[in-house]
Amino acid sequence: MQLIGQDNLQSWQMEIVPAPPSDALQLHLERIKSFDLTSTERAKELIIDALCAEVGPHYPGLKIWKSAPLESHELTGEADYLVTPKRAYIDTPLLCVVEAKKDDFEKGLAQCLVEMHACAEINEAVGLTGEVFGIVTNGQAWQFYQRRTDGTVGESALFAMRDMPDLLGALHLVFSRCAANIPVSSIA
Numbered sequence: 001m002q003l004i005g006q007d008n009l010q011s012w013q014m015e016i017v018p019a020p021p022s023d024a025l026q027l028h029l030e031r032i033k034s035f036d037l038t039s040t041e042r043a044k045e046l047i048i049d050a051l052c053a054e055v056g057p058h059y060p061g062l063k064i065w066k067s068a069p070l071e072s073h074e075l076t077g078e079a080d081y082l083v084t085p086k087r088a089y090i091d092t093p094l095l096c097v098v099e100a101k102k103d104d105f106e107k108g109l110a111q112c113l114v115e116m117h118a119c120a121e122i123n124e125a126v127g128l129t130g131e132v133f134g135i136v137t138n139g140q141a142w143q144f145y146q147r148r149t150d151g152t153v154g155e156s157a158l159f160a161m162r163d164m165p166d167l168l169g170a171l172h173l174v175f176s177r178c179a180a181n182i183p184v185s186s187i188a
């Protein structure tokens with residue numbers, strides 16, 4: 001919180017449109033039930049990957065990176081997931097997804113805020129001043145964050161896998177906002 005210069009997060013009332021899961025997603029989630037999906041981070045990635053694969057193709061201008069390098073003048077590290085304009089390299093990160101290791105959402109939030117700050121810093125260095133988004137998830141529960149252009153950060157309510165249409169609606173909202181923030185020069 002000190003890094004982003006705030007004492008508290010603001011509430012983010014996401015205006016979502018529920019999205020029913022595709023037959024392909026439902027089949028995939030049914031198939032991976034033979035895996036332990038809760039005890040390790042690698043297992044939780046199966047769910048995160050499945051939901052990102054469900055939403056990502058709707059936004060052809062975006063690319064999802066796993067274990068992506070993230071480096072700003074204050075941070076050098078590796079993001080669990082980054083969403084960027086679709087290129088062969090990472091340039092302007094628009095969304096970072098953080099796994100809540102050992103279901104610790106508090107530590108996940110701290111990591112997410114640092115990564116969002118780094119993403120904004122990287123983007124600002126090339127003249128991109130749009131919103132940056134973050135997600136903290138353990139695969140079953142998902143919380144969304146929005147770093148606004150004024151530097152304040154909004155936090156959503158918690159979304160759960162059991163409410164799949166709302167969760168997918170929230171993912172679509174964030175991905176669509178990322179797609180809208182792609183610099184015009186990146187689309188050409």
